[in-house]
Amino acid sequence: MKDNIAYTNSYELENSYKKAIDDWQHPLHRTCSRLGSFPPELAHYFIQKYSDKGDRVLDPFAGKGTAPLEAYLTDRIGVGNDASPDAYILTHAKVKPSSIEDVEKRLKELENNYDEPDIENVDEDVKIFFSDHNLRQIVYLKRELGDSDLEIFIKSLVLGILHGKGELALSLPMSHSYSMSPSYVEKYSEENDLEKPEKNVFEAVRKKADRVLGRPLKETKGEAYCEEILDLEFDEKFDLIVTSPPYYHALTYAWDNWLRLWFLGHNFKQVREKLIQTSDEEKYENYMKDSLRKMYKWLKPDSACIVVVGDVTKKVTENGEKKKKIINTAERLVEPAKDVGFETDIRIINDEVPEEDKYSDYIESEQGVKIDRILELKKGDPEETEVKTNWKIPFMSSQDTLEDF
Numbered sequence: 001m002k003d004n005i006a007y008t009n010s011y012e013l014e015n016s017y018k019k020a021i022d023d024w025q026h027p028l029h030r031t032c033s034r035l036g037s038f039p040p041e042l043a044h045y046f047i048q049k050y051s052d053k054g055d056r057v058l059d060p061f062a063g064k065g066t067a068p069l070e071a072y073l074t075d076r077i078g079v080g081n082d083a084s085p086d087a088y089i090l091t092h093a094k095v096k097p098s099s100i101e102d103v104e105k106r107l108k109e110l111e112n113n114y115d116e117p118d119i120e121n122v123d124e125d126v127k128i129f130f131s132d133h134n135l136r137q138i139v140y141l142k143r144e145l146g147d148s149d150l151e152i153f154i155k156s157l158v159l160g161i162l163h164g165k166g167e168l169a170l171s172l173p174m175s176h177s178y179s180m181s182p183s184y185v186e187k188y189s190e191e192n193d194l195e196k197p198e199k200n201v202f203e204a205v206r207k208k209a210d211r212v213l214g215r216p217l218k219e220t221k222g223e224a225y226c227e228e229i230l231d232l233e234f235d236e237k238f239d240l241i242v243t244s245p246p247y248y249h250a251l252t253y254a255w256d257n258w259l260r261l262w263f264l265g266h267n268f269k270q271v272r273e274k275l276i277q278t279s280d281e282e283k284y285e286n287y288m289k290d291s292l293r294k295m296y297k298w299l300k301p302d303s304a305c306i307v308v309v310g311d312v313t314k315k316v317t318e319n320g321e322k323k324k325k326i327i328n329t330a331e332r333l334v335e336p337a338k339d340v341g342f343e344t345d346i347r348i349i350n351d352e353v354p355e356e357d358k359y360s361d362y363i364e365s366e367q368g369v370k371i372d373r374i375l376e377l378k379k380g381d382p383e384e385t386e387v388k389t390n391w392k393i394p395f396m397s398s399q400d401t402l403e404d405f
């Protein structure tokens with residue numbers, strides 16, 4: 001216990017989400033991988049613990065929409081916001097998924113009307129990643145797909161295969177989680193004689209839909225927004241917040257998703273302006289304090305706010321010597337959280353490497369690997385429910401869940 005902070009470890013939680021097998025999650029979570037996402041089982045655990053069916057659950061930094069989708073799958077109303085348009089599209093697709101029949105029908109129409117668009121004016125950086133054959137089809141989808149729920153869902157499927165290594169990937173083999181630098185990819189592919197794939201893009205999108213939908217989904221009342229958090233307002237309050245803000249001095253979401261943003265008609269430099277991304281510790285803390293103030297205001301009395309943040313390493317020079325300084329972001333947010341009104345008894349759950357004795361080695365390692373920490377904040381005295389989920393049953397064979405699907 002340090003001040004009013006109680007510490008524990010995610011493995012020590014009763015029926016911990018750390019027991020979840022890989023297949024436990026709904027395949028829709030796998031639409032598109034994106035750096036900085038938390039695991040669905042983490043969101044599921046806290047949603048079960050701190051909310052009831054029918055409750056409103058918010059993630060104001062929703063990323064690919066993990067928490068809103070878990071809220072939806074457990075009969076809550078999942079609401080997600082993210083200032084980055086790629087994250088908004090993925091979150092929207094999670095809270096308003098389409099049926100496989102609707103996706104197939106629309107893809108057929110698009111394919112039948114395909115007109116081999118001109119790609120001469122496409123940015124040279126984009127051309128590095130795709131064969132002309134694939135790029136034409138991608139540019140066609142970029143032009144044709146609009147803003148209906150169905151078309152946003154199809155856009156999310158395209159984002160999921162736009163780049164990667166797998167069978168459905170449309171680009172030169174590269175990371176699936178983030179858009180790589182064009183100069184690096186160009187050099188690497190030349191040196192390794194990599195070939196740009198030629199595919200039927202419509203067919204690849206259809207296969208992706210098959211994989212992530214698997215089973216029909218029920219109607220949902222979820223909501224998705226694309227606002228800078230400090231500009232966001234809600235008419236209705238929430239029963240729970242489960243979120244993970246940008247980490248101090250860490251990920252560069254706009255650049256990491258530049259190719260996906262291109263597909264959606266955005267320039268990453270403009271998107272970057274709207275995102276919290278700073279190496280100034282004071283600026284970061286002030287920003288987070290303003291964000292926490294908003295979250296406190298959006299919550300109903302007696303509710304919880306779960307904030308996942310990681311330790312980050314920062315290079316500093318002390319007495320002329322270069323050093324790595326570890327910043328425990330979760331602890332840094334304790335005082336700002338109390339200042340905006342959260343209860344003073346706060347729990348921090350360390351979400352660390354499996355072997356108990358690895359902990360200290362891990363934190364002191366030169367690699368600067370971060371540890372995620374979960375800040376359990378309370379407004380009043382929220383009710384807690386025992387989490388009974390069986391983490392060993394694959395989602396697709398889960399009897400509990402199948403009743404509803």
Ligand SMILES: C[S@@+](CC[C@H](N)C(=O)[O-])C[C@H]1O[C@@H](n2cnc3c(N)ncnc32)[C@H](O)[C@@H]1O
Pocket residue numbers: 034036037038039060061062063064065066067081082083084087227228229230243244245246247253274275276277
């Ligand atoms: C750690 S990630 C969230 C990951 C998410 N929990 C998931 O599982 O995918 C933080 C998110 O905050 C978003 N973000 C950054 N600055 C923001 C701002 N000012 N307002 C709203 N969202 C912002 C980023 O685009 C990023 O998706």
